[in-house]
Amino acid sequence: MPRYEGARTHDVQDGRDQATWRKNARFDLKTWTGQETELGTLKTYTEIRFNFGSRNAYSGPDSPQNYAFNKGVTLNFAWIQLGxxxxxxxxxxxxxxxxxxxxxxxxxxxxxxxxxxxxxxxxxxxxxxxxxxxxxxxxxxxxxxxxxxxxxxxxxxxxxxxxxxxxxxxxxxxxxxxxxxxxxxxxxxxxxxxxxxxxxxxxxxxxxxxxxxxxxxxxxxxxxxxxxxxxxxxxxxxxxxxxxxxxxxxxxxxxxxxxxxxxxxxxxxxxxxxxxxxxxxxxxxxxxxxxxxxxxxxxxxxxxxxxxxxxx
Structure with missing residues (x-):
């Protein structure tokens, strides 16, 4: 089975492996709420992450393996707590x-x-x-x-x-x-x-x-x-x-x-x-x-x- 080649990528698809940096930029949006009730503190917490960076995935010998792109949005936390x-x-x-x-x-x-x-x-x-x-x-x-x-x-x-x-x-x-x-x-x-x-x-x-x-x-x-x-x-x-x-x-x-x-x-x-x-x-x-x-x-x-x- 092929193994992922780390941070290597092809140089303009000419078949040569070039070392390069992996990069990632992230914005975390976090929200907190809290109020006192007769049943205890009512809280909510959410965290959403937006990422842009290198692909970091093996997808075949003729593909650019480390290109940068918008990686999408992930919901990491979204909970309600009462007491x-x-x-x-x-x-x-x-x-x-x-x-x-x-x-x-x-x-x-x-x-x-x-x-x-x-x-x-x-x-x-x-x-x-x-x-x-x-x-x-x-x-x-x-x-x-x-x-x-x-x-x-x-x-x-x-x-x-x-x-x-x-x-x-x-x-x-x-x-x-x-x-x-x-x-x-x-x-x-x-x-x-x-x-x-x-x-x-x-x-x-x-x-x-x-x-x-x-x-x-x-x-x-x-x-x-x-x-x-x-x-x-x-x-x-x-x-x-x-x-x-x-x-x-x-x-x-x-x-x-x-x-x-x-x-x-x-x-x-x-x-x-x-x-x-x-x-x-x-x-x-x-x-x-x-x-x-x-x-x-x-x-x-x-x-x-x-x-x-x-x-x-």
Missing amino acids: GLRVGKDESAFDAFIGYAGNVIQDTLVPYGDFDTNVVQYYFDAGNGFSAVVSLEEGSGVKGTIDSYVPHIVGGVKYTQGWGAITGVVAYDSNYEEVAGKVRLDVRASDALSLFAMAGYGTDDNLTDPTSAIPAGGRGFYKQWGGNWAVWGGGTYKFNEKTSFNAQLSYDEWKNFGVAANVAYDIVPGLTITAEVDYLHAGKFDDADFSNWTNADKKDSVGGVLRFKRSF
Whole structure:
């Protein structure tokens, strides 16, 4: 099977491969509302993203693989919440409740779960550092969207104190009837240094069954890492009020290994520039059934990202 050739594109269709930059410009439109009612705070949140950038897709040896175009509009969030009850389009509680894998741009070099889904969920906050969530989710995509009346189910608990937090989540994938879970420890070592460690484990008998109606290649909506287990770790060190260093390491049972590190600098309030370097080792690179989760064209890949972000 052909592999994606990274940022290479043909030079005016003459058959020569030329290296070039990948570029993307994004505008995020976010809205918030909130009002107090007799049943608790009534909130809404929406986020719509508009993107223009390079194609970044392999479409044949005679096609321009990296041309720039309007990529369309995506609805990333659109939910209503009354008290602890939330309904609408959100990111899965399997990721949002436990936390994402570090303050790096490419935090899914070893993936830790899918994101987009419709939800019906309830958050509980005891007010003493203990909180919990139960989430019924639709999933998304060919493999992830529920194929019956049975939703995916996610549950999680968290205990937060001044030193940090410990969190656990568990998810049931109703399509493949498999279970995945993650535990995470966050530690505030000092005012400048914060660290995290996260481990995941999931069953995969049906996910690795090639006779399934839709073979999953070992990765479901929740257990997206390779094999049964995976680990992530890293942290943030703030040099001063404007500059921070962020790093993440990730590894799974299929010997996929990722390293991401960046320096983020606030030029002025509301404008941040982030320079990041990423490394990926694809453990099952030569196995077409299990390596197609990555678009890397080499077993070992190195890349970088330079991001300018304006927030207001």
